[in-house]
Amino acid sequence: MSDAAIVFDQVHKRFGDFTALAGFSERVGKNEVIVLCGPSGSGKSTLVRTVNRLETLQGGRVLVHGQDVAERTVNVDVLRRGIGFVFQQYNLFPHLSAIDNVAIGLRRLLGQQKDSAADQALALLARVGLKEKAHRRPSGLSGGEQQRVAIARALAMKPAILLFDEPTSALDPQMAGEVRSIISSLADDDMTIMCVTHDMGLAASMADRVWFLEGGALVESAAPGDFVRSENPRVRNFLSKILPH
Ligand SMILES: Nc1ncnc2c1ncn2[C@@H]1O[C@H](COP(=O)(O)OP(=O)(O)OP(=O)(O)O)[C@@H](O)[C@H]1O
Ligand SMILES: [Mg+2]
Structure with missing residues (x-):
């Protein structure tokens, strides 16, 4: 466990009766670059927000460099200083x-x-x-x-960890391209990155793994090249909506 930058251990998150994260377990290695995608409401933003403790959990733990972020001894300001967060707005x-x-x-x-x-x-x-x-x-x-x-x-x-939540989705294609090339250049630095995006060009240029979420659970985790060729029907259905034919 010690070589993981981020560990999600049986993470449960509910909003009222709605389960946003259904016992999510995965790990992100040091300097690994993860791209998250999946349908709207699948829990992508919620998952990323658990890393810098923007969400309280109903179960499970999130470890950042081995430290449970929910622990009372954790100084949230220090935690967040080490975790950059860039979102759509x-x-x-x-x-x-x-x-x-x-x-x-x-x-x-x-x-x-x-x-x-x-x-x-x-x-x-x-x-x-x-x-x-x-x-x-x-x-x-x-x-x-x-x-x-x-x-x-x-x-x-x-920051040792950088989180992005749809960093290019509010931008027109040209502006998105400029931002995309900067983000993918960061992947070569010593940084662990989690990036929510449906931009498969960005995924191809920087991701070590693409995670596909549905209903708050991980459905597929694969290298970008394998991901776009996935035979999982749910992944295929999703890709058919976002990829140009
Ligand atoms: N503060 C909140 N209160 C109530 N429900 C919430 C809250 N935040 C998220 N949810 C619900 O949890 C589910 C997961 O939300 P989340 O924002 O993580 O999805 P997402 O995969 O990022 O979707 P999108 O692609 O639309 O950004 C959604 O159904 C959403 O309505
Ligand atoms: Mg979102």
Whole structure:
């Protein structure tokens, strides 16, 4: 167990009478890249949210680097600092420039001085191709550019784990392509990644494994090339809806 970055051990999550996760058990290796897909309501977002303790469980445990995230001794702020989270809505501070959106965490959470935080933020924006637009506010950036700022902001904490929840689904194809290439470039870094996406191009370019969920349970886990050739009828039915013919 010790070499796993994340362990899901019989994870049960209910919302009222509705079971969102039905005893989910799997493990994610260190620096492994997992893409999650499956029909709407299958529990993908809920599963990813259990990793940084955004959901309380009715049963089971989630271990991050061997530590049960629900334990009372866990400092949630420290846990979340080590786990970057990028989702569909970029949630940038609208009144701050791109560089300040990235630098604010470095200053507030890591206690860095203004100048060094700004230098580091600029380097991170350069990495996502936004050096020239560092001083614009979110309203002056396209959706894809805002998402790239959100990725730079997540990277600023040097997280060991990065979670994405449909990072490209609000973007038009060109912007999605720019974000896709940045996300897949992260897969080569020393980072464990879980990414919810129906973008099989993104899955092919970065995933070690694709997990297919249905009804809060794992139906299939396979390398991307094998996944798109799966003979499981539920997977085939799902792929027939999302893949171009
Ligand atoms: N806070 C909540 N209260 C009640 N029900 C919830 C809550 N969050 C999620 N659910 C329900 O749990 C189920 C799983 O939700 P989840 O968001 O994990 O699905 P998903 O696979 O991410 O779907 P999508 O592809 O639509 O994003 C859904 O049926 C949803 O309605
Ligand atoms: Mg979701």
